[in-house]
Amino acid sequence: MRRPVAASLAVLGYLIMIVPILFVVATAFSAGRTLRFPPEGFSLRWFEAAVTYDPFMESLVSSLWLALGATALALLLGVPATIAIHRGRIPGKGLLEGLFLSPLIVPELVVGLALYQQLMIGLGLDNLTTLLLGHTALLLPYAVRVTGASLALADPAVEEAARGLGAGPVRAFVTVTLPLLRPGIFSAALLGFVTSFNNVPLSLLLQDREFRTLPVTMLDYVQQSYNPRIAAMATLILAATVVVAVIAERTVGFAKIFGGINR
Template sequence: MSTRHPVMAALAVLAYVIMIVPILFVVATSFTAGGTLRFPPDGFSLRWFGAALEYEPFMGALVSSLQLAALATVLALLLGVPVALAIHRGRIPGRNLVEGLFLSPLIVPELVVGLALYQQLMIGLGLANFQTLLIGHTVLMFPYAVRVTGASLALADPALEEAARGLGASPLRTFLTITLPLLRPGIFSAGLLSFITSFNNVPLSLLLQTRHFRTLPVTMLDYVQQSYDPMVAATSTLLLAGTVVVALVAERTVGFAKIFGGINR
């Protein structure tokens, strides 16, 4: 690419620099021995990591974020997998239009979704903020389940399912023994992507949560507005390290390149 398309190569390098350099600044700042966020850091220390792990609002919000992300991911998969099967294996008129409709939450601003949920569910129906947040996160994660699972189906050979049916297998047995194993990498990838996206969500969570239920990203945002110490940088570094470890394990186990390569099919 560097010889044939030097301009594109330069733009790609610039994009990587813009994305990665700020992250490196945050990681470096989290190891500072000083008491304020500044670069270059004042010495080397791990004390801010210990402070982050001992800070009760962060730990409580971490548990809340994990619960919300896990439940939203499960619900999104339970709804998205049947939809993906119907789109890619069923005979639906206007399949592309139907799929686009189910993917539409990706293009609607999250603040608009949050405001609609707040007005209709929290005010109109009196639902608790956790229930409303769960519905909102499920709606936002639903397109990931449909699209990534659909990519896995696009890579699978439908002749295998037809052969099983031709040999006398029932639709349920065909799904459990043939289709589900073919879908497993896509389900795993969609679940992981949905979980990380839900866990890191800010706009929707910021609009719908109250002081009784707060997610970690919003709690960190509130902390930054009140304090200027490196504890938020240390927390961000821990979350980044955890995300990288999970992604590496998933890549070795499933192989994201193969799954996401079918999205353009």
């Protein structure tokens, strides 16, 4: 082992991240009535309790719709911006790209407070519209950066060849540029969806009682109840995320896309 210190720190970091998750998963299979480790026996009843709990299921639907809508809007805005930055002849490309990436730097609580003051109080928008716009802003960096990495890996000569063979701008985009961007768009959509679905700070500030996301509902639940139902719900979300990630890796391959981000 050439770098034992770095390898040891890496292993320690993985343990710090993974061990608490294993505790939660183990607790979800407990037969007891309280969250405790080691679990009291083995049972699947808390999974049934989680999927039959109405507040969880209602907020799950809300989170899915919000994540899908924010991801779609972010891609509709981010993909054209990416093409303009990488293929267009516009001044200040670096500044423009930094502007799209700025939501990664600004704390989400600050973004939420600004949206609340400017959109809800200033313009009178409702909570759902403001929340959708806020999530879209948070997902724009993923749409621009990941699709930009996919476009950077593509050979511009292919597009030029399509133009030289008589393809118009629209046909060249549909038949050449869009297939080249497809892996990046898919990866950006997956990252954006997971980020929006799991968001707490922005959702906590902007949502109302009629529209509540699942992470905030789970946060409220754990403040009121102390049983393994919350652990079972968290385990189900974790399992769904792992399944989606495995399918995406098999169909797209994240290593190729994310490797291009550093280029």
